[in-house]
Amino acid sequence: MxxxxxxxxxxxxxxxxxxxxxxxxxxxxxxxxxxxxxxxxxxxxxxxxxxxxxxxxxxxxxxxxxxxxxxxxxxxxxxxxxxxxxxxxxxxxxxxxxxxxxxxxxxxxxxxxxxxxxxxxxxxxxxxxxxxxxxxxxxxxxxxxxxxxxxxxxxxxxxxxxxxHADSQAQLKQSVATSKAMDLCRDLGNLPGNICTPSYLAEQGHKLAAASDKVITQVLEEAEMEALGMHSLLSVGKGSAEPSKLIVINYQGGEEGVQPHVLVGKGITFDSGGISIKPGAAMDEMKYDMCGAASVMGAMQAIINMDLKINVVAIVASAENMPSSTASKPGDIYTTMSGKTVEVLNTDAEGRLVLCDALTYAERFNPKTVVDVATLTGACIIALGHHTSAVMSNDDQFAASIMSAGKQAFDTAWQLPMGEEYQEQLDSNFADLGNIGGRSAGAITAACFLSRFAESFTWAHLDIAGTAWTSGTKKGSTGRCVPLLVQHIVNQA
Structure with missing residues (x-):
């Protein structure tokens, strides 16, 4: 249309x-x-x-x-x-x-x-x-x-x-690009896990590059990630026959040398929970655990179609989390790309394990801002339900700008606190930190975990576990939070 x-x-x-x-x-x-x-x-x-x-x-x-x-x-x-x-x-x-x-x-x-x-x-x-x-x-x-x-x-x-009036022409262009980007996000989310693998997401990254001479897509394979020390990300896919990928989509729409804004997406194409396996009921919906990646890729498509005068880098950390004889086990310890060590207390808290290495990788771009997007915690659904995404940040002013973009886009997000007192829940007896912080404040301690790897830049975390898809008879990907991300980048541009 x-x-x-x-x-x-x-x-x-x-x-x-x-x-x-x-x-x-x-x-x-x-x-x-x-x-x-x-x-x-x-x-x-x-x-x-x-x-x-x-x-x-x-x-x-x-x-x-x-x-x-x-x-x-x-x-x-x-x-x-x-x-x-x-x-x-x-x-x-x-x-x-x-x-x-x-x-x-x-x-x-x-x-x-x-x-x-x-x-x-x-x-x-x-x-x-x-x-x-x-x-x-x-x-x-x-x-x-x-x-x-x-x-x-x-x-x-x-x-x-x-x-x-004619002064709405720019808004119309943005809205059409956003709507098409939401369709891409929905399609990627709705695809079954046997089709939408990390390799499939990598192909979509290359398609975005093929559509614009301002885009370069690079896909890091497991051997390259191993050489970089991304042992945390690689640990998640150890139990799967599908190789993990780090997909980097670099859009250079602004002046050369100007700091980019970075979007990081969680791309767990299927999350069985690994050895800490999930209950069978509704496990099919765990194909949606890559909706953070889908929303980031959708936003990149909109940015490309609008030809925005800004530099943006999208990083998608993708793996399949499966149980097998080679899978990570509770109690295993891995060294992240940053050098910090993590004790894996629960293999079903895998999203933060791929995102932490992606956040460290983002440092090489000297980013102006970084936003990571993930279907990260069930605790977020308990806190905010299925209507509002959660935002947590190391900069309250930046968090406010993310919420403002969400309000403009009718794709709402609300800030949860992230005080240092929550950090203590991540203490580990055997490593620098554990990958879970206990039952209480689960969405916040997940963000606290990620904040340990975002100390060198202005960063916000969006937990879209409650908003990325709907269940029941109308089961399907919603396309959120593409509108928020697009508006965020438009505001920065």
């Missing part, structure tokens, strides 16, 4: 379908308050005003009616209630857009004029409505059925015209 901005909201007769917002009557003296509604009512010979008068149609949130037109003008006109202007939040607006799309998606024709961006709301600005319209429709149209022998028909892809 292609998206365009259109400034003239009155040209209803040049498109196949029209989506019109209707404000709640309790908040307006004129139910047909806009010229667009009045024009549509004229085209339909008064059908809209009659439906309102009869009570069949109202401005209450999501109340809607689809009118078919056999005369001149659009063949379909959908009128949908937007509710009270002071209640139309980002979350509700996104739901409104998806509901509207579901009403016309079966047969929208070749073009749709979408006036929901003109909906009356005291909460959202125009840029936000453009952003949410694109991302909401992208999410509604997403399908992952490539392994079904009889896939569903692909939903129609009309040209979508959003009514907005």
């Amino acid at each position: 292609e998206f365009y901005l259109q400034q003239d909201a009155s040209k209803l007769d040049e498109v196949s379908s029209v989506i019109l917002p209707l404000v709640d009557a309790t908040h307006s003296n004129d139910v047909l308050a806009t010229d667009s509604l009045k024009n549509a009512d004229t085209i339909l010979n008064g059908a809209i005003s009659n439906a309102i008068a009869s009570g069949d149609l109202s401005g209450k949130f999501e109340n809607s009616q689809l009118f078919l037109n056999s005369g001149p003008g659009p063949s379909r006109i959908l009128v949908i209630g937007t509710g009270a202007p002071d209640k139309l939040s980002g979350r509700k607006y996104k739901k409104l857009v998806q509901t509207a799309w579901s009403k016309i998606s079966a047969n929208p024709g070749s073009s749709v004029l979408n006036l929901l961006t003109t909906a009356d709301t005291t909460i959202l600005d125009q840029h936000s409505k453009v952003r949410l319209s694109v991302e909401a429709i992208g999410q509604a149209r997403y399908r992952f059925d490539q392994f079904k022998t009889t896939p569903k028909d692909k939903p129609p892809a009309p040209n979508m015209f959003l009514v907005a």
